[in-house]
Amino acid sequence: MKKDNEQLTSFTRRAVIIGALQGSCLAILGGRLAWLQIAQGQKYKTLAENNRINLKMLAPSRGRLVDRFGVPLAVNDQSFRVLIVPEQAGDLEKVLSRLQKLIELSQRDIKKTMKLAEKQADFVPLEVKNNLEWEDVARIEVNLPDLPGLSIDAGEIRTYPLGEATAHLVGYVGAVSSSELTGDPVLTLPGFKIGKTGIEKFYDKGLRGTAGTAEVEVNVVGREVRELKRRPGNPGKKISLTIDSELQIYMQKRLEMEQSASAVLMDVHTGAVYALTSSPSFDPNLFTRGLSAEIWEEMLANPGLPLNNKAVGGLYPPGSTFKMVTAMAGLEEGKISQNTSVFCPGHYDYSGDRFHCWKRGGHGRVDLVEALAQSCDTFFYKMATDVGIDKISEYANKLGMGQTLGFELPEERPGLMPTKAWKMGHFGTGWQPGETIVSSIGQGFLQATPLQLAVMTSRLVNGGYEVKPWITNSIDDLSGRERVWRKLDFKKSNIALIIKGMDKVVGSLRGTANAAQIQKEGFEMGGKTGTAQVRRISMADRLEGVQNSELPWKFRHHALFVGYAPVSSPRYACTVVVEHGSSGSATAAPIARDLLLKVQERALTEMKDGTKK
Numbered sequence: 001m002k003k004d005n006e007q008l009t010s011f012t013r014r015a016v017i018i019g020a021l022q023g024s025c026l027a028i029l030g031g032r033l034a035w036l037q038i039a040q041g042q043k044y045k046t047l048a049e050n051n052r053i054n055l056k057m058l059a060p061s062r063g064r065l066v067d068r069f070g071v072p073l074a075v076n077d078q079s080f081r082v083l084i085v086p087e088q089a090g091d092l093e094k095v096l097s098r099l100q101k102l103i104e105l106s107q108r109d110i111k112k113t114m115k116l117a118e119k120q121a122d123f124v125p126l127e128v129k130n131n132l133e134w135e136d137v138a139r140i141e142v143n144l145p146d147l148p149g150l151s152i153d154a155g156e157i158r159t160y161p162l163g164e165a166t167a168h169l170v171g172y173v174g175a176v177s178s179s180e181l182t183g184d185p186v187l188t189l190p191g192f193k194i195g196k197t198g199i200e201k202f203y204d205k206g207l208r209g210t211a212g213t214a215e216v217e218v219n220v221v222g223r224e225v226r227e228l229k230r231r232p233g234n235p236g237k238k239i240s241l242t243i244d245s246e247l248q249i250y251m252q253k254r255l256e257m258e259q260s261a262s263a264v265l266m267d268v269h270t271g272a273v274y275a276l277t278s279s280p281s282f283d284p285n286l287f288t289r290g291l292s293a294e295i296w297e298e299m300l301a302n303p304g305l306p307l308n309n310k311a312v313g314g315l316y317p318p319g320s321t322f323k324m325v326t327a328m329a330g331l332e333e334g335k336i337s338q339n340t341s342v343f344c345p346g347h348y349d350y351s352g353d354r355f356h357c358w359k360r361g362g363h364g365r366v367d368l369v370e371a372l373a374q375s376c377d378t379f380f381y382k383m384a385t386d387v388g389i390d391k392i393s394e395y396a397n398k399l400g401m402g403q404t405l406g407f408e409l410p411e412e413r414p415g416l417m418p419t420k421a422w423k424m425g426h427f428g429t430g431w432q433p434g435e436t437i438v439s440s441i442g443q444g445f446l447q448a449t450p451l452q453l454a455v456m457t458s459r460l461v462n463g464g465y466e467v468k469p470w471i472t473n474s475i476d477d478l479s480g481r482e483r484v485w486r487k488l489d490f491k492k493s494n495i496a497l498i499i500k501g502m503d504k505v506v507g508s509l510r511g512t513a514n515a516a517q518i519q520k521e522g523f524e525m526g527g528k529t530g531t532a533q534v535r536r537i538s539m540a541d542r543l544e545g546v547q548n549s550e551l552p553w554k555f556r557h558h559a560l561f562v563g564y565a566p567v568s569s570p571r572y573a574c575t576v577v578v579e580h581g582s583s584g585s586a587t588a589a590p591i592a593r594d595l596l597l598k599v600q601e602r603a604l605t606e607m608k609d610g611t612k613k
Helices: 002-039 041-052 092-100 107-119 134-142 163-170 198-202 204-208 245-255 293-301 319-332 368-374 377-387 389-398 420-427 433-439 450-461 492-507 539-544 584-609
Strands: 053-058 072-084 126-132 150-159 173-175 193-195 212-218 224-231 239-241 261-267 273-279 341-344 347-350 353-356 364-367 472-475 526-532 558-565 572-578
Touching: 072 092, 072 134, 072 163, 092 107, 107 126, 126 134, 126 150, 134 150, 163 198, 163 245, 163 273, 193 198, 193 204, 198 204, 245 261, 245 273, 245 584, 261 450, 261 584, 273 584, 319 368, 319 377, 319 389, 319 450, 319 492, 319 526, 319 558, 319 584, 341 377, 347 377, 347 433, 353 377, 353 433, 364 368, 368 377, 368 492, 377 389, 377 433, 389 433, 450 492, 450 526, 450 558, 450 572, 492 526, 526 584, 558 584, 572 584
Parallel strands: none
Antiparallel strands: 053 212, 072 126, 072 150, 173 193, 212 224, 239 472, 261 273, 261 572, 341 364, 347 353, 526 558, 558 572
């Protein structure tokens, strides 16, 4: 009995102790719960919400580019891409190696992603590969449990439907470099691209749009479960260009027949550019879908420089296409008139030096109109010594040369119209009379772009108005400012005299471009040929009768032609430059003829269809 009482007492004591311990634990837990729920409840509620809901920035849709008739030049296609968040991936290289077994992923892509991860915060998603096929997407989705940090995103990829035909004009987009970061958060989005060249670069901010946001629910491992709320951003602006896509394609194909060439076609009254091409070209889609190292090296090695926009950035001696500028300076300054004539024996002697005309036997006695028609160098040599280089450059500037024209392509360059002060400032030496003589026919230090030559021609044949080139037809269907051009202070009779000479370049039997006539009545063109020396022909070559076309390609003359049509009422101006094409009359003029005929036929068709050009 006594033993039973002792056992009962011992059990009761243990029960009290255990009960007290349990009570203490419950009290501690209760206090802790009260502290977390009451005192710290709001703090942990906020943390829990942040862990459950992520705020994600949405890339805006880039604005479309279309031609004057609404034909797409740059659009957005749906594209699937794979993203990775480094902090969720853990061993980034290991995860990428696993991914490499599922889709085509080069070591270069892996290294690029690893390098990008070092520069950005670990929580920022990185684009590993875009433009995935549906089969690639399916394989990745099935294997996501073994690919931590990876996710599939449906985005957009920039596409250029006309490819090479509009590459230099429209440009292309590319990844944002560190030097291009401006603090705009949209630039840090994975795979976000901005304009790198052409219109894409010039109007990048307007085309870019503004980002939207989305609230997404994620599970404990960070995988998105569902989208809770979305605030769409604003898409980029739609920009309509003055370009006629059909004419642009035709121009590109026509220039492809030459190793390296460029051309511009514009309205002489409004300044609207209808086509602008540099050849060889490239496919801008390669820069958005993936450019291999082999293709890149091939582009860089091409002597035709396919990445350069030669139509607005190529600098060339204008050759004899510059003779209208020299003529205008002589006429306006009263150094020559319609009655002035010069005898050309095939050369011009000045201060002990002999300057040769392109025609060995000479042209005989010629006035200004015939000097332009037959491109007599001697006439302009003589005139230039009376006018002087500073006056020649002054009139070149009035006609749009030696300066940028405010065109909407960032690749535009100003060229060079030299003066005495310019030479002294750059070389520390005085200007020589012989330099004026060679400048009079577009050689020496002179440099001009095809766009400037088109503007020069337009300002002459439109009656002397200071027209400037432009390419933006409308932005978001709102047309640009009304363009009213200032009248230049040229005498009407002087303009008429120069145009008469340009008409005879093509229309006269002795004109240098007579063989390139437009045979269709009412569509005839006028213009001026030009052949610009790349390397001075040696006396030995002259004596041996070596033809320029027989020299290695890189040493041949550049071939140029500036033209306009129709002769009866000029509306279109065209410039063609064929690098190392040897002869302006034989190489460049036929191209200009085809382009000017095509644009007039297009206009006639549109008039019949009731479409406004």
